[in-house]
Amino acid sequence: MSSSSSYRQSLPLPPNFFTCPPLREDEIKHMKHLAVTIATEVVEHSQLRDGGVAWTLRADEGNMRFFKAPDPLHRVGAHMFMSVVEVAGTLDEVIDLFRTDTTFKAKEYVKRFGKGLLDAVNLYTIVDPTPDFPNEKIAATWFAMKSPFDKIVANRDCVMLECQHEFEWTAGRRAWVRGLQSVALPCCPDMQSTLGLVRSTQYGVGHVVLESLDRPGYLQISFLNHFDVKGTPPEWLIELGMKKRCKSILDIELYLREDRLGRGVVLSPGDFVPLTRRRHCFLCRKRFRPWTKRSNSACVSAFVHAELPFCTPNHAQLALEATYPHPAHQLCMKEAGMQNKVYLASRFTPSLTQVGAFFNSKACRETFGVIMDAVKNNMPTCMYSENISSKQLSDLTYDQLKTLYTAYIESL
Template sequence: MFRILNGTENARYMEIAKQSVQDLVAKARIKDGPVKWTMLSNECDLKVYKGEGHGTTANSDIHCATMETVGHLDEVMRLYRTDTTEQAKEYVQRFSRALVDTITLYTILPRHPDRPNNCIQIKWFVAKSPFDGLVTKRDFCLLESDLEFEVNGKRAWVRAYKSVDLACVPDLRQTLNLIRGYQYDMGHVFIESDRPGYLDMTYLADMDVKGIVPDWANDQAVIQWCRNLSDIDRFLREDRLSGSPFLRPDQLCPLSMRKRCYLCQKRFGPLRKKSNCAKCGEVLCHKCNKVWQVKVNGTTAMVKCCFPCSLKGSSVAIGVGAGPSKGHLVRNANEGEDVITLHSDPASPQWGAESTFDGSASHCTSDDQSNYSESMAGSYYRQVVPPYYSATPPSSSGSSGMHLNHPRYQQPRTPAWSTSSSSQKVPHSPTRNPIILE
């Protein structure tokens, strides 16, 4: 039977939450930590490890995934906010790779203006395996701890999970065919990297899924859950794209003016088709111009934008409020595809002859523009932070007669929506009084 927690129980869960965060941060250290790690999977930027031996108990396995991404801590904390029904629905929709359902049972530590990014709750979760249908779904009763503090002098934010037993959450195997799993230490650690503008993301799973699951199936399930780090990177980019205006169709560079991709400089042909970036308007190939799911006026739309544009436009990076993009939804008439583009009212660029991204030709050696942390992101990020540019008129290059059109970056104009949407910004906890976990 559900009941209100008393003060003693509330204080006990507060101590459990603090210890859970400390244990998670300690176990998540790949080097010089309490766990000896062996690499299980290396997927470009995403690396998945398995701990030697077993986890907290003889029946539990421990896995860890790491990834470095371009971003800021405030962007991640905004991504994980579920204070409103709309935020909760969007969170479940985005992170549905393993999550089926969730219910908040108790709030142990509510958010406070002095600690807006700290929250401790008890929740009930239902999770699925990549082999859903063959492997029974698991449910968990978890203490979820969100805390912002410092790790080795660097700003960090942790979301830690630890299983707790509640009389009001009985075993549901007979009623809902759910096997009750147990998480000893599980969650995410986000720490500001030594490189400005980067985040070190770590996902740790020390749990016993119970039931009868082969080791190979358990490893594959955990690898699938670990891939949510790649999802986080994609969601951060989509949020940045949603936070600034898009070009109108008549402002895009005509496809006929470009014979090579603006980024990779590969020549277009039957197998390398042209498309416009809805942000900068340039012409790119399909591998450099990805489709993103963005929000405009509360409506979900699929938009093609290039890799550099997905890194710019965040409120943290350029110092403006991250409000929703405004415009209208129209079909992309250039290619006849069922892809929605948006238009707003930024200044129209003037298109000239062939242009290249500043400094990009020497860096773009891979067709996959999503794997960037060790190669091109640093140079791109420094160049794409200003959110708008206009192309300079073509100028003569001497006797060769060639005309090159180089982008000229300009300081952003504060959009009209930035003042009205300032309430969407995630508050920054006072760093003068951080929570230091020894």
């Protein structure tokens, strides 16, 4: 089938679409060795310095940096791109997002990271995670990849050998790699004639996750793409498409927040106190007027059966911003008079709003001079004062609120 509208109807494929005979012992040994080599190369190539790749910064957009490099072996048709971000999270949380050791999990992965994928089928699981080594895996998977320019460039597919491996990086930091490379397997032949998918070659694709050296509780995540798309699309179109694909790395932080909320206790509508009975915003303490529009945010982890009223969407959004253990968090909550309201038994610290009372605390106001010095380039002129009114707090944007909080934590 040639048209995208027709062959898309055949995706996703059923789990038993491919007939995969058992691998021989020598094939298993070879694939294990190859998988380790793939993971090692992905880690090396993802390094911005001393990795054997001449990376050039092509875009710096907020939290994401986008790089391009020539193929180290100068292969015709080969391209290299990479995006790098820093997110709040733990290594184990990120690893859990990428579990694809069964076809069901592989398809769940596709649903979540569906911007660049149409389908995935697990062909072989060669090394399973174990209780002693939960973050190790070697598997062969078929992927169908969506073209960023559906009407111009055909969709692609590939068969890749995947290696997931946890290791120790410099300064004793934990690190993890998910490296993939194209392999040829008889059970998965070219499917251009049946599904309209052009078989691409992936020289080294994957994510490298490193614990931050200077920001405890943060991770540096690199998304490497080293490939030959086959065909003859122009260079500018390839770069444009890869920039779009590499932006999917920004979704990781969103998925981490969703998973944290999903592990909590979700309140039913009957558990909420009616908004009409609330008199002020939880974050900035701004008093509600009869005509004020109000929003609820359910606290699912640190507060016990509580709901928080907010006066603006920015303040409600702040309630969903999860942060990670920092010695100053407990001090901040104690000084803000919240030690009797916060339950810290879980390994996750409260969200920014759950410690948001610091804005109205004595300790916070005494520290505003330090905050202003730290963030003077990001705050409006009206904020250069030790006495910040409720109205000024309610007018702050989400990013400004987050900047204030971060500066406060770092100043303690």
